[in-house]
Amino acid sequence: MADTSTYQAPNEAEFGDFVALLKPRVMSLVVFTAFVGLIVAPVGLHPLVAFCSVLFIAIGGGASGALNMWYDADVDAVMKRTQGRPIPSGRVAAGDALAIGLALSGMAVMMLGLSANWFAAGFLAFTIFFYAVIYTMWLKRSTPQNIVIGGAAGAFPPMIGWACATGGIAIESLLMFALIFFWTPPHFWALALFMKEDYHKAGVPMLTVTHGRTVTRRHIFAYTLVLAPFAVWLGLTSIGGPIYMSVAVVLNALFIARGWQVMQRTDEQSYRDGHKAEKSFFKLSLYYLFAHFAALLAQHWVTP
Template structure:
């Protein structure tokens, strides 16, 4: 277990501190991709069931964030990007974070199973376990492949949303999972290229720390080449269509170009311009995933009006 790093309390914890504990930015992506998975499914869901399910999925994501901050308090305390989080800053104690994470985990899983179905609840339970235990407690501090394997945790929400609607897993939901799973490594490695000192200082075996930036650049290009057919393949399934393919084509050409530009650079050039190209790829990666799922949502909306799709 991590050491509890708590500075002197600047003030009593408020609602905003506890909300920050749930990683709202990550939660927003979870909510959006789960909603897309639910809406894209070929089965209509009662609005009350749909809204309840998304709420419980969001609570489950928040629980994962709280458990992550509880365990990683020592790492967060020495990283510039995370030092102001509620636990390392001392606004919330590690024990509080653990209690909130465990309580919300149980609540979200049980309520999703009751509101939707057992499969959706089981997938949410596995997602929380995978992120909090497999990734946070084991992989993150043990292997440079941490972000590759651990990326599965962030890839489950659209599959959970699909399971809420259908009570099953399908090719479409697996491909939505694969899209996020394959996107995660180049996204985080692009960040690691210009935030490497943070990971080095915290002794996190990110690929940039263990194998250097040259190997990381190779991996970014390799995973991007593997990502493209997954992203484009979705366009030929029941949740795809001409609109999705048009958007995906533009995005993947841009992402490939960005990954290639990062791959062909060396450290001297990157340091000279403040990692401008690497930062550009990271920013593009944020839009890349959002716009792919937005395109799936557009196709689902068009189909509801009898247009789009195949």
């Protein structure tokens, strides 16, 4: 278990520091994909129920972030990218972060069960457990496959949104899961290509650290090939259509082409131009996921 006892806040924290604990940028992705999963489901929900469902999924996602920050405070203190987070910077005490994470987790699960259904609530509870325990406490520090397996936690929200509306699982929700699940490794490995030293210093066995950048580049390209069929398959289901399919075909062709470009690079080329291609691929990966789910939403709204 991580030693978080040394991270005590010398000053009183501000409200913004507690918001930062919930990883609002990550939460925004959780909210959006869960919202899309709920909206495109074949069963409509009362607007108030839908709003409450998305709200409590978001709170559950924020709770996961707080638990992650509590456990990873020692790692965050070492990595340049995360040193300014509330706990390692000393603005929030580790114990407070743990208490907030546990309290919000319990509240989110209970309230989702009461507002939507208990299947969705159980799914949310499992997702919080998976991210906080399976990924954060176990996989992240023990295997270079941490992102591959742990990525499931970030892929569950649209399935939870779908479950809020339908009370179950369907091929459409599974394919939305697959879209995020297979997108996650190339997205994070692209980041790791130009942040390798941070992970090395922190002792996190990211693929770039354990197998090097050349192997990581090959894995990125391989995952773009695996990802594309699932993205297109989703367009052939009841929630797909010409709008979504057009976006999926264009974006996946571009994603594969950029992945191929990254794979052909050498470390010397990357250092020489400041990781230009790797950063470009990472930026594209951010738009990639948003565009697919936005296309699902647009397809739903224009379909009679």
